[in-house]
Amino acid sequence: MRKKLQRTTSIIRRGACAAVLSLGCSTALAVDLGSNNWSWGKEDTLGAGNLMTAETIKAALKAVEKGEIIELSHDVAMGAPHISPIQTPYVMTMSRTSKNMEKFLSENMGATNDIGFYLERIEMTTHVSTHIDALGHVTIASEFYNGIPITDGESDSGLTINGIEKSPPFIARGILIDVAAHKGVESLEAGYAITPDDLQGALKKQGTKIPAGAIVFIHTGWGKNFTAQPQHYAHTGPGIGLAASKWLASQKVVAVGADNMALEVVPGEDPKAVFPVHQHLLVKQGIYIIENAKTDELAAKKLYQTTTVMLPTKFRGATGTPLRIIALR
Structure with a gap:
């Protein structure tokens, strides 16, 4: 029985490695994931959600002028992209x-x-279609955000800490960074790692700045494949590199999203580091990740600054949830 369990574990691990498309698997820490930003106390479960205050929320709502709503979410539907074998289909x-x-x-x-x-x-997996990752979704060396050992927070029926029910409702300024337009293309190529220079160049071209407490959406153009080629979309794509994630964290953002499956570039920059952007943002910084955002309308209308509203469903102990996101202007 013990040998059978070991073989099963090995098969699962090999399958998970294959699923992330040559991102690699390693038992050793092979990349600099950056410093910890656990500055809200050892009992904190909000992470960067603490950056949303009464003042930032009032300012975000005050910025709404036209009362127009732009949908930033895809339907949750049969055939939605999923990363096999890690994720099951909806x-x-x-x-x-x-x-x-x-x-x-x-x-x-x-x-x-x-x-x-x-x-x-x-x-379904809770990480289907447009969704948000809870801070407990990812770990580093068997620790959650805020240095909490996984043995203190996992159970067969979900997480007991850092689950999605602990995330706040989000009302914040939404900043679109159209990297595809900055590069002069409809869509970035699969495997393109977005750099800090790309982000800063796009912001400069747009005449946009990121206020503290904002939610940032990155338009890569890859979202055009969400329905047209769902499995191609799911298993590769452009996205932010680790350096870009560190730069975004330095801007004191609450959450970062993109029109792709993983936010970060797939395959990754380092073949021995699997999803390091997730580790840096979620675990090191407490910054929420939004995946499969629908950014095409914002990009087409050049709406670089809006007010974003997101209300995560409170699935107790879940590591994420499908998300209805709206941008108001």
């Missing part, structure tokens, strides 16, 4: 239909008003 089935409920209610509750209704059942 599946929704009808568990109750109008006719069978009409019969049930008539026979068991004496209903005479011909009422029927529908109920559905969903099987």
Whole structure:
């Protein structure tokens, strides 16, 4: 039994490594993940959410002038991109239909008003379609954000600390950085690692600055493949490199998102470092990650500054949740 378990673990690990497309697997820390920013106390679970204050929220709402809403989320639907074998596909089935409920209610509750209704059942990873990563999604050397050992926070039914229910509601200035436009292309190429110079160059071209407490969205153009080529979209793509993530953290942002599957570049810059941007932002900095954001309308309209509203569903113990994001102007 012990040998069988060891073989199974080995297979799972090899599958996970393959799934991240030659990003590599290593038991040794092979990259500088940056310094810790655990500045809100040892009991903190909000991370960079602490940067949203009454003043920043009021300022964000005051900036809304037209009352226009721009959707930044994809539908959660069958066929949504997923990283196999790490993630399972999204599946929704009808568990109750109008006719069978009409019969049930008539026979068991004496209903005479011909009422029927529908109920559905969903099987999914919480990291499906447009979603947000909880601070507990990723670890470094068996520790969560704020240096908490995983043995203090994991259970068979979810996390007991740093789950998505601990994240705040988000109302903040939303800043779009259109790197694709800065580079003069419709879409960056798969495997292109966005640099600090790319971000700063795009911001300068746009005439945009990042205020503290903002949510940053990066437009790569890769989102065009979300529906057209979902599995190609999921398993490769442009994204920010580790240096870019460190620069964004220095701007005191609350969250960073992009129109791609992983926020960061896939395959990664270092073949021995798997998803280091996730480690730096979530674990080291407490900065939330948004994946599969729908940024095309903002980019087309050159809306570089809006007010972003995001309300994560409070799945207790979950490491993320599908997310409805709106930009207001």
